[in-house]
Amino acid sequence: MEALLLxxxxxxxxKIWETICKEAQVSLKKSNYMKxxxxxxxxxxxxxxxxxxxxxxxxxxxxxxxxxxxxxxxQKQISNFPYICDYAVDxxxxxxxxxxxxxxxxxxxxxYKGFIAxxxxxxxxxxxxxxDIDFSLYLQMRVSEVFSIDIHPGATIGKGIMFDHAHNxxxxxxxxxxxxxxxxxxVTLGGTxxxxxxxxxxxxxxxxxxxxxxxxxxxxxxxxxxxxAGSLVLKSVASFKTVAGVPAKEVGSSGCPEPSKTMDQILxxx
Numbered sequence: 109m110e111a112l113l114l115x116x117x118x119x120x121x122x123k124i125w126e127t128i129c130k131e132a133q134v135s136l137k138k139s140n141y142m143k144x145x146x147x148x149x150x151x152x153x154x155x156x157x158x159x160x161x162x163x164x165x166x167x168x169x170x171x172x173x174x175x176x177x178x179x180x181x182x183q184k185q186i187s188n189f190p191y192i193c194d195y196a197v198d199x200x201x202x203x204x205x206x207x208x209x210x211x212x213x214x215x216x217x218x219x220y221k222g223f224i225a226x227x228x229x230x231x232x233x234x235x236x237x238x239x240d241i242d243f244s245l246y247l248q249m250r251v252s253e254v255f256s257i258d259i260h261p262g263a264t265i266g267k268g269i270m271f272d273h274a275h276n277x278x279x280x281x282x283x284x285x286x287x288x289x290x291x292x293x294x295v296t297l298g299g300t301x302x303x304x305x306x307x308x309x310x311x312x313x314x315x316x317x318x319x320x321x322x323x324x325x326x327x328x329x330x331x332x333x334x335x336x337a338g339s340l341v342l343k344s345v346a347s348f349k350t351v352a353g354v355p356a357k358e359v360g361s362s363g364c365p366e367p368s369k370t371m372d373q374i375l376x377x378x
Contacts, residue, residue, distance in 0.1 A: 117194045124197045124213060125156035131212045149218055157186045157193050163218065164228045168250040181243070182231055189234045195267040196227050202270040206290060206371050222271030225257040229265065236261035263297075266313070270368075273319075283308035286331065290368040292319035300325045300342075312347065316367035334367045336375055350375060 132150040136143050149166070153159035161182040169175045186192050203216040203223055210216060216223040228251045236244035244261035252258040257271070259279040266287035271277060273293040279285070282305070283297040295317050299307040309323045312330050318337030323329065330347030339356040352359045352375055364370050 117190065121156050121193050121197055124200060125159075128156075128159075128214045128217060131214045135212070135214070145218075150214060156197075158183065159217070160193065160196060160227055161186055164224060164231070167224055167254055168228060168247065170250060173246070185231045185234050192227070192230045192234065195230060198267040199223060199226060199269050202268045202288070202290070206270050206369060207272060220274075221255040221257065222274030222277070225251050225255045225259070225274060225277075226265070226269060226271055229259045229261065229263070232259075232261035233263070233265070263308070280308035282306045282326070283310070285311045286313035286315065288314045288366065288368050289317070290315075290371060291317045292321075292337070294320045296322045296324070298322065298324050309341075314366040314368045316362075316371065316373070318373055332362050332365060332367060334362045334373070337373065 129150060132146045136146045136151070139146070149163055150159055153162055161179055165175050165178040165182055169178045200213055200216055200223070203210050203220060204213055228247055232244040232247040235247070248259065248261050255274070257274050257277045259277070260281040262281040263279045264284040265279075266285055266289065268288040269285065270290045272290065276294040277291065278296045278298060280298050285297075289311055297309045297311065306326050308326060310326070310328045311317070312328065312333065314332045315329055315334070317323070317335045318339070320338045321335045321341065322339070323335065323341040325342060327341070327344040329335065329341070329345045330349065332348045333345050334350040335341055335345070335356065336350065336352030338354070339352050340354040341351060341356040345351050345358070348362050349358050350360050350362050351357060359375055363372060
């Protein structure tokens with residue numbers, strides 16, 4: 109069964125990579141200025157994993173870890189942890205299906221900082237869980253400096269995730285985010301003080317979190333729920349509910365089975 113799942117994952121990754129390469133070929137022919145960029149970041153790369161390592165390394169390399177030094181480190185994690193590419197493909201599909209501004213699969217891969225930062229976090233999380241704490245914290249720091257997205261490498265994040273715009277997104281060390289979640293910019297999944305231990309929110313599957321929402325403490329946001337933009341959530345939220353306000357209160361049902369996919373943020377539904 110494990111071998112079959114791995115084979116299916118590899119087929120999915122190869123299919124999306126083939127699509128991205130075809131898209132890049134089409135756009136390259138139409139572009140006056142991006143030909144070299146498409147070649148360097150997609151068409152000259154051997155695989156989805158190599159291209160993913162390259163785009164992350166280009167963005168977060170520094171005098172401390174130059175491109176040629178950083179690339180092999182990232183490639184090694186992607187090789188050792190195949191789920192990183194598998195999850196990245198699900199994230200790409202999430203961006204493509206949920207963001208009306210996204211018209212090609214290569215667009216999040218090359219240009220969306222929410223996607224790139226999330227993949228850097230996945231590598232950092234693998235390093236963190238393997239005991240390489242310091243390098244994972246270095247990656248966190250560089251991603252924060254470059255993208256203004258601060259995700260602690262200890263945070264656990266599922267697949268099929270869309271960080272829309274993602275600017276000023278903060279996710280704390282003990283936070284967990286389920287599968288198929290959509291989170292907009294300026295969201296905080298934080299603690300309520302300096303208490304150590306399990307102190308950050310637990311976000312269920314298929315949740316939609318609106319721009320500027322602050323969810324604080326070791327509380328749960330139930331599956332298929334919605335958190336309205338600008339809300340301050342200090343108490344757990346039941347599944348299939350919508351909460352809004354400061355402090356947030358339940359204002360009705362979530363209105364659909366999977367709010368994260370419909371991206372419907374209108375609150376006038378019972």
